Structure formats: structure tokens, C-alpha cells
Amino acid sequence: MSAIVLQAYNALTMARQALLLIDVQNDFCPGGALPVPRGDEVVLVLNRYLELFVQAHLPIFASRDWHPTKTRHFAAYGGTWPAHCVQGTHGAAFHPGLKLPDGVTILSKGMDPDEESYSCFQGIASDGRSFLDVLNREQVQELFVGGLATDYCVKATVLDACTHQFVVNVLSDAIRGVELKPGDTEQALRELERAGARFVTFEEVAPRLGVRLH
DSSP states (O other), rough: HHHHHHHHHHHOOOOOOOEEEOBBGGOOOOOOOSSSTGHHHHHHHHHHHHHHHHTTTEEEEEEEEOOOSTTTBGGGGGGGEEEGGGGGGGGGBBOOTOOOOOOOOEEEEEEETTOOOOSSGBBBBSSBBHHHHHHHTTTEEEEEEEEEEEIIHHHHHHHHHHTTTEEEEEEEEOOOOOOOOHHHHHHHHHHHHHOOOOHHHOOHHHHHHHHHOO
16 A cells, blocks of 8 residues: 555545534533533633544534523523623633633534523534534544533533434543533433443543653
8 A cells, every 4th residue: 555545545444533612611611601510610621622622623513502591401591501602702712721722523403592592403503504514514423522421411412423323432531511400411321321321531542643742
């Protein structure tokens, strides 16, 4: 196999993997409107994953709740949650410590006032494409998923990804649960395992991508 063919083959193979960060926003971190306990602890870990995927030249996606002021998602309008991640507010911004690189694809979800939209597969990119369409066009077949919160948006996204036949790796060192009810996080993890998701840590992922960080 020539060097050029080998390089093209390796690029195609690597392009089938991608990193997905879910809702690492101010309102879901301590001090926010809907804080996930110790939610900010995922930031430093995710920054290491970001550096890893940048060096591997792999696609990176970051989702965000992007709610209108009035939505049935909020308790004031019949939903479960206090108002959070309202479009254009400080609470909806990504955590300031999160080092998102240039070229990351932002996925916005929760914009329909009549839908809950926990899953990233209900989100859209800035050009209006669905997340599934973006993944298919980039030939992604394997996802590495971290972020907030384990028992809601992470769970919904991973379950949808498994349904769509993606290989899914949950970054167990970079997720936290909101625990609306005690035990929700553990139950969510069991559901994800039954669905076929794998649980990995940074030490396992880095060698798989062939990148060594210092």
C-alpha cells in the first residue's frame, strides 16, 4: 500500500470517530439556575478530551440547551424545570473554562416550546441540518460522549445514538447527574449499559486514537 493510499485510508478510518460534549453550560454548573451537583468538575476533564480529538483531527460537537423564554419545559408553563439556558443569556453560555476549539459544530436544542428535547438528536447545527445528518455526512460511526446531565440529556442522547446503530462510548470520568430523584444516575447508567453503550476513561481513549498528550 502506497504512503498516499495509506494516509487516505487512515484519515477515513479516523473520521468515523467523533467527540460529543453535552450541555456544559453555566446554568447546569454550580451557581446556575439548574445546577448539576459538581457539574463543573467535568470541564477540566473534557478539556483534555478536546485536546486529544483536536490532535487526532477528529470531529467535535458541542450541544446546548437553547430555550425560548416561554416553553412547556419550564415549571412556570407546566413543565418540570426552573427556567434555564434561555437563548442569549449568560446561563445559556458554555462554561467559561471549557476550551472549545475553532471548528467545533454547535448543536442547539430545546427551541421548540412544545417539546422537551433532551436528546442531541433533536438538535440542529447552525446551517439547519439535523445532528444525524451531520454525523452521516461526516461518516461518523463511533461517538465519545461526555457532559451534563447523566440522567437526562446524556442518557437520552446515548440511547438515541444506540438506536441509530452508532458505537457509543460514554466518558465515565466526564459526566455528572442531576439526581432529581435519588438513584436516577445509577439507573441511567444501567439503561445505557443495557442499550449497548461502553464506559471508558481518558486513559483508555488516548491510546485508541494514537495520540499522546503531555
